[in-house]
Amino acid sequence: MKILILQASPRANGNTAWMAEEYRKAAEAAGHEVTLANVGKKKIAGCLACEYCHTKGNGACIQKDDMQELYPLMNEAEVLVLAAPIYYFTLCAQIQAAVQRMYCVQKPANVKKLALLMSSYSPGVYDGATAEFRDICNYWGVENMGFVSAKIDEQKTEETKQKVVALAGKL
Numbered sequence: 447m448k449i450l451i452l453q454a455s456p457r458a459n460g461n462t463a464w465m466a467e468e469y470r471k472a473a474e475a476a477g478h479e480v481t482l483a484n485v486g487k488k489k490i491a492g493c494l495a496c497e498y499c500h501t502k503g504n505g506a507c508i509q510k511d512d513m514q515e516l517y518p519l520m521n522e523a524e525v526l527v528l529a530a531p532i533y534y535f536t537l538c539a540q541i542q543a544a545v546q547r548m549y550c551v552q553k554p555a556n557v558k559k560l561a562l563l564m565s566s567y568s569p570g571v572y573d574g575a576t577a578e579f580r581d582i583c584n585y586w587g588v589e590n591m592g593f594v595s596a597k598i599d600e601q602k603t604e605e606t607k608q609k610v611v612a613l614a615g616k617l
């Protein structure tokens with residue numbers, strides 16, 4: 447399958463980037479075609495709600511920022527993996543922007559499954575993010591493959607790696 451991992455932490459050596467890389471290795475080892483996009487380093491603005499895409503734009507967004515690189519990747523992907531740190535009890539703004547900018551086409555054209563990787567400092571901070579993730583899966587009509595989370599003392603551990611490998615194993 448075609449997998450796209452949206453790695454949204456701006457920290458290249460952080461835990462989210464590490465989990466995304468472990469997922470990539472496991473999925474590639476199983477024969478899948480994987481692209482890893484460093485969304486955390488991209489300039490992606492929030493949706494303007496201008497409705498250009500649904501009127502004159504014929505599905506194209508009026509904003510010409512780094513989202514232009516992601517549109518083809520997101521539309522080609524059969525599986526999307528959202529990899530994001532928790533900021534203020536929800537998914538970080540970088541991943542929210544990438545998802546919300548899909549408003550122009552309602553949903554990524556070929557996506558059938560979604561998975562979620564999350565990092566945080568504290569335990570017990572995932573309810574908002576997992577509820578949002580569940581609702582996005584339902585809204586897009588795709589399979590919710592589940593999530594792996596890692597608080598500070600679970601980061602870059604063998605146990606977390608095995609959870610990520612198991613999640614990739616559901617592909």
Ligand SMILES: Cc1cc2nc3c(=O)[nH]c(=O)nc-3n(C[C@H](O)[C@H](O)[C@H](O)COP(=O)(O)O)c2cc1C
Nearest residue numbers: 455457460461462531532533534535565566567568
């Ligand atoms: C702006 C900001 C907000 C954060 N908010 C939370 C939070 O609400 N709860 C929490 O447990 N950690 C919070 N953190 C900590 C990060 O989630 C944590 O350091 C995580 O490991 C970062 O992922 P990374 O290593 O992939 O960058 C916050 C960090 C930043 C920079």
